[in-house]
């Protein structure tokens with residue numbers, strides 16, 4: 001049986017992005033796989049009155065079960081209201097959909113937005129696949145994110161050694177022919193906690209920490225010029241906070257030379273046509289840091305609430321920080 005996202009109290013990205021582009025901020029897109037992540041995301045968004053995109057990857061869908069995920073998203077809307085957010089602006093989005101069938105299934109299942117990631121395909125095949133998804137999704141008012149240019153690293157089950165920046169000369173043709181609602185571009189970000197190899201970075205002589213190379217803002221500017229006001233999406237935007245990496249490493253973990261995108265670069269991107277910023281790894285790091293610390297400090301503890309609770313608190317702090325201090329999306333969905 002088909003379910004409309006509207007009956008679940010969810011919204012698509014159309015209005016969200018229009019306001020974000022105009023207002024010079026970005027909407028957070030946080031991945032979730034479990035209840036604690038969802039609680040933390042909703043608590044932060046409801047407290048800060050920030051529009052929010054709940055992202056589900058193919059892996060998350062397999063991990064958590066798609067029926068359960070949908071009811072969790074529906075529950076999230078009610079939870080947000082219970083927290084005093086009168087008109088929650090919550091979108092349920094498929095992250096890195098890799099086939100028409102998967103996107104269609106999510107549309108039919110109550111998602112309000114889907115991503116079709118044809119970035120690994122030849123240009124014309126990416127267009128054909130994206131166009132097919134757009135045609136189906138738009139029948140149900142579900143918005144579609146597409147991707148042009150390849151990010152280095154792992155995108156769900158698709159791994160790529162190298163990044164290929166988006167070619168600005170292709171974006172008008174791509175957006176016009178596919179009819180997509182937003183476009184993910186490649187300007188030097190990548191997925192995971194190791195975004196750059198140490199040899200691509202310099203080292204801060206004082207701290208010994210890796211300093212990554214800057215993003216290709218020139219490519220972003222050219223894309224903006226070609227498609228004025230068109231919503232642009234940045235994947236792979238975790239900052240890999242060193243305090244979490246330090247807690248993990250001090251409590252039995254092993255994450256040498258983990259490095260992310262400096263927050264000042266994301267702040268700059270959020271003020272541009274970039275209106276959706278994807279963050280997953282930072283939440284994984286916060287969760288892991290909190291759990292490792294409890295395990296190390298209290299080896300006799302075996303009640304999951306005693307370590308998932310602190311993990312949830314740390315993630316709430318992280319999401320709030322991103323909303324208020326990096327993306328600037330607070331008080332934009334009152």
Ligand code: G3H
Nearest residue numbers: 057059060155156191280
């Ligand atoms: O794009 C990658 C996201 O972080 C999702 O990761 O496929 O491991 O759920 P995942």
Ligand code: 13P
Nearest residue numbers: 192235236237238280281
């Ligand atoms: P990070 O791995 O940088 O958190 O990126 C997440 C992402 O882009 C999800 O699509």
Ligand code: ZN
Nearest residue numbers: 191235236278
């Ligand atoms: Zn991504």
